[in-house]
Amino acid sequence: SNTNAWRNILSKSKPPLIILLMMLVFIGLAGCSDSTTDTDVGNGDGDDNGGTQQAPDEVWMEGRAFNPGNLEVEVGTTVTWENKSSEVHTVTSGSNRTYDELFDSGNLSPGDTFTYTFDEVGQFDYFCRPHSGMTATVTVIDNG
Template structure:
């Protein structure tokens, strides 16, 4: 009799490797990174966390020029995709953010930026970044 233990183990390894590669591909997709001027004395960065089914805080208000960073502290893959009702409006899209990874985007124009997570939009995983004028007029 042939007990097929080795193929079973290799299948598991292949699965783990594929999942890792899916996660790594996120860093390569950044076609919307316009205007990443880091040294212009802009507002401090803001951070939004990601739990298993939600953004936290889901709604934030930042001053124009702020870089918002999303950090995936959960154990599932998320995306930060601009748009509403699951329809991407092509403003920004993180691609897959694996557990432990992060995504940053700088908001250079005033406005409302609704976004969602592609895998979990049907579970209500959505958020909004509201970008307001930087009214710090004291020459700072």
């Protein structure tokens, strides 16, 4: 029967054929499981949903720091902050830990995002209300 024929082939060429079959199965599985693409790169719409690639208009809260600490963007850019840490943070505009009433995210839980559109050129300092060491800057430029 067919089954016996296969059994013969497998037993006569034991290691090579079985290894070849296993490699084919492995390659097939690897080809189907490529799920590393981040659909939010670059559009800054705040729906990153845990993507692993940071877009040029994103600031991540990692540990107790904003990363990057100084983000430079073109005027008109909507910046997205995403809390990648395990603590609550805020994105609160102002220097010397004093709110200047431009933007304030309120409490951002792990995984939460906040967006703000910078319509004017300048340097915009901001800080996190719960963590005294957590300050950063967005520098807005106009390249014409």
